[in-house]
């Protein structure tokens with residue numbers, strides 16, 4: 178049986194958060210790169 | 220549903236990223252007139268390309284000050300006109316291209332011009348050549364054994 182305080186415990190998502198942000202940064206940088214290339218060639 | 224504080228953060232981040240990308244795309248589509256090459260829906264009988272205007276007389280026509288129209292046909296394995304096109308620097312060129320046989324590509328190296336040439340359809344694209352040089356026009360859709368010979372140039376001077 179879970180103790181009442183177990184219910185309040187949050188999962189540790191710091192590492193997940195960091196990897197999501199890294200992936201987000203990668204997507205933003207590649208998007209900006211493609212966009213800049215498009216504008217330069219227009 | 221319970222969401223972790225960090226989960227909420229990355230969801231907001233992801234959704235706003237998507238929103239920014241789509242807004243930039245949407246605004247540019249209107250402000251810069253960006254549209255797919257199939258925007259004008261014109262058709263032609265692919266078996267009668269050589270007799271159908273304007274493809275009965277392919278070539279470069281001046282239609283205004285610094286404004287040209289390039290009527291071209293892609294075929295296995297070449298482009299019509301086959302001679303290099305010549306335009307002055309700063310010219311705006313409207314390319315009007317169709318195919319008399321199979322699907323070809325039409326890409327101008329170093330520019331954003333890149334479209335498919337589908338038999339029966341007339342593809343349009345416009346490009347302004349601000350830098351002098353020799354631009355390579357290539358077929359980039361594999362169309363058969365002579366595909367690599369499908370290239371011509373446009374000279375901007």
Ligand SMILES: [Cu+2]
Nearest residue numbers: 323358362369
């Ligand atoms: Cu081809």
